Amino acid sequence: MSTSSPLIIALDYASLDAALCMADRLDPRRCRVKVGKELFTRSGPDVLDALHGRGFEVFLDLKFHDIPNTVAGAVEAAAQQGVWMVNVHAGGGRRMMEAARERLEAGRLETHLIAVTVLTSMAAADLLEVGITASPAEHVERLAQLTHASGLHGVVCSAQEAERLRTLCGEDFLKVTPGIRPASAEAGDQRRVMTPRAAMTAGSTHLVVGRPVTQAEDPMAALAAIEAELAAN
Numbered sequence: 511m512s513t514s515s516p517l518i519i520a521l522d523y524a525s526l527d528a529a530l531c532m533a534d535r536l537d538p539r540r541c542r543v544k545v546g547k548e549l550f551t552r553s554g555p556d557v558l559d560a561l562h563g564r565g566f567e568v569f570l571d572l573k574f575h576d577i578p579n580t581v582a583g584a585v586e587a588a589a590q591q592g593v594w595m596v597n598v599h600a601g602g603g604r605r606m607m608e609a610a611r612e613r614l615e616a617g618r619l620e621t622h623l624i625a626v627t628v629l630t631s632m633a634a635a636d637l638l639e640v641g642i643t644a645s646p647a648e649h650v651e652r653l654a655q656l657t658h659a660s661g662l663h664g665v666v667c668s669a670q671e672a673e674r675l676r677t678l679c680g681e682d683f684l685k686v687t688p689g690i691r692p693a694s695a696e697a698g699d700q701r702r703v704m705t706p707r708a709a710m711t712a713g714s715t716h717l718v719v720g721r722p723v724t725q726a727e728d729p730m731a732a733l734a735a736i737e738a739e740l741a742a743n
């Protein structure tokens with residue numbers, strides 16, 4: 511089932527049962543869902559079948575980062591399981607990203623392929639520690655332009671960079687933004703955050719929301735509040 515909602519709910523749970531318990535409260539007409547490293551490592555591909563069976567479009571967020579041949583094979587395997595979106599790390603470079611894209615094209619697989627620029631949990635000091643002297647915004651720009659030139663559909667970035675990337679890479683280039691925090695929510699380990707409405711105004715095409723919904727006392731009320739914030743004039 512396809513949806514026009516920008517919301518992607520991160521199912522960061524430690525078991526298939528817990529993830530499906532949340533999925534059963536969600537409506538695939540009102541959001542997509544994201545399967546990340548913890549859930550996939552615990553459940554394997556069964557979680558994808560279970561979510562597809564419930565009508566959800568699934569973003570498989572495994573952030574592949576390896577040599578081109580290995581990443582191309584992993585992306586192909588994800589796409590053959592019918593996921594709506596899969597990602598790699600842009601830091602793997604142009605040849606890696608091109609190999610992944612070409613593998614999808616060769617198989618006529620229509621899964622969206624995007625690349626992570628700079629993790630939303632990272633600030634300038636974190637980049638410096640790994641030898642990157644550019645600011646997060648500068649480094650995101652560089653990696654997003656490389657991703658665009660490699661022919662991918664878009665990037666994972668923070669909403670703080672979305673406006674600039676809209677100018678650099680165009681409206682159609684996907685800007686999938688985690689680090690979404692309603693005004694009352696804790697940032698936790700995230701460093702480059704934005705509210706849902708500000709993120710959409712800045713040019714995010716999709717909003718990834720995890721703990722502000724999944725760890726809320728009333729997850730459905732938290733989700734409804736985000737939807738209301740997005741719908742308000």
Ligand SMILES: O=c1ccn([C@@H]2O[C@H](COP(=O)(O)O)[C@@H](O)[C@H]2O)c(=O)[nH]1
Pocket residue numbers: 520522546571626628629630631666667688689690700718719720721722
């Ligand atoms: O740069 C990135 C890339 C991926 N993520 C993932 O998004 C969610 C965010 O969850 P919250 O609980 O809303 O913080 C999570 O699954 C991350 O693995 C990201 O946060 N930043």
